[in-house]
Amino acid sequence: MNDLQISGVVKSYGPGATVLDGLDLTVQGGHLAAVLGPSGCGKTTLLRVIAGFLGADAGAVTVAGRTLTGPGVHLPPERRRIGIVPQEGALFPHLNVARNIAFGLTGTDRRARVQRVDEMLELVGLGGYGDRMPHELSGGQQQRVALARALAPEPQLVLLDEPFAALDSGLRGAVRADVRAALRSTGATAVLVTHDQQEALSTADVVAVVRHGRVAQCAVPEVLYQRPADPWVASFVGDAVFITGTAETNTAAATALGRIPLAAPAGLREGLVLLRPEQLHLTDPDTATARGTVTDVRFFGHDSMVTVSVDGVNQPIDIRAPGPLQVRRGGMVGIRVTGKATLHATPS
Numbered sequence: 001m002n003d004l005q006i007s008g009v010v011k012s013y014g015p016g017a018t019v020l021d022g023l024d025l026t027v028q029g030g031h032l033a034a035v036l037g038p039s040g041c042g043k044t045t046l047l048r049v050i051a052g053f054l055g056a057d058a059g060a061v062t063v064a065g066r067t068l069t070g071p072g073v074h075l076p077p078e079r080r081r082i083g084i085v086p087q088e089g090a091l092f093p094h095l096n097v098a099r100n101i102a103f104g105l106t107g108t109d110r111r112a113r114v115q116r117v118d119e120m121l122e123l124v125g126l127g128g129y130g131d132r133m134p135h136e137l138s139g140g141q142q143q144r145v146a147l148a149r150a151l152a153p154e155p156q157l158v159l160l161d162e163p164f165a166a167l168d169s170g171l172r173g174a175v176r177a178d179v180r181a182a183l184r185s186t187g188a189t190a191v192l193v194t195h196d197q198q199e200a201l202s203t204a205d206v207v208a209v210v211r212h213g214r215v216a217q218c219a220v221p222e223v224l225y226q227r228p229a230d231p232w233v234a235s236f237v238g239d240a241v242f243i244t245g246t247a248e249t250n251t252a253a254a255t256a257l258g259r260i261p262l263a264a265p266a267g268l269r270e271g272l273v274l275l276r277p278e279q280l281h282l283t284d285p286d287t288a289t290a291r292g293t294v295t296d297v298r299f300f301g302h303d304s305m306v307t308v309s310v311d312g313v314n315q316p317i318d319i320r321a322p323g324p325l326q327v328r329r330g331g332m333v334g335i336r337v338t339g340k341a342t343l344h345a346t347p348s
């Protein structure tokens, strides 16, 4: 299988400018991994090291057991069997779609090339578009052609560098789903770089959150969201509600919102209990065990975010409630918690 293994990769751009600081990441063959992190955390640098455009100062990159970068080894990009989908497609403007896709197919005979191009066009849902010029395509279609071009030479690994960033939000979801389906059907291992949490969680099989040049946590989307390694990761991957809590047992914490079961053994006595806004529900204040005063209501169409100030809780609490609501600013509401929480050490 085309497993990608990155171990202890260090890359600096000069003294005091270490960007990758011993980064480890393993991606199982055929999986799509998202590398997610804030601007400047080193995502593009990592992609360039994997692609071979940059050497590493230390560490190794292997694909299917073959060392691409390692002590004394630096395979040139064209020998790595890696396909790249850059931001905004970067198609050759003077070549039609078919020629763009055929670009990396050197060494195959003409008939095999034409057949491969047609297969790739079908794969990305653009059968019959071979004669079009890039400027005759929409942004989403250009990204699909860029994917077809990357996949045509049957790479072991595909690198996608913020490939949906330039698309408007309506189109982005559809192109993402198509790209994911096309990658799945080829069985290529893929690494998608993004700073968009929703994109990472909804598109990838595993998500690696990068902070200060290392992977802070790598997990399947559900685990990353429900059991983040620390408060920073929790807040980075979604809206988070933190309230102080005390572990009553290893499996439950006492909080101002009542007793909340823990998703993982507590491991510490006191700390911050993490909940997601959709785990909190508005109830009748007269019968609730926890209640508070509504300080803000924001309507988003599919749901609303209600901010509630609760006695005994320092920060206002955000509650995600479905659809339009009857609650008003200044009104009293009850709060009920469902599901499990995680308990984290309070950041110093």
Ligand SMILES: Nc1ncnc2c1ncn2[C@@H]1O[C@H](COP(=O)(O)OP(=O)(O)OP(=O)(O)O)[C@@H](O)[C@H]1O
Residues within 6 Å of the ligand: 013, 017, 019, 037, 038, 039, 040, 041, 042, 043, 044, 045, 046, 195
């Ligand atoms: N060629 C270079 N020379 C010097 N410093 C660089 C170079 N390329 C990137 N950097 C620095 O390295 C750090 C990481 O950059 P990188 O582009 O890898 O981050 P990123 O996570 O991809 O950011 P973004 O999401 O904004 O694209 C940044 O501080 C950047 O200024």
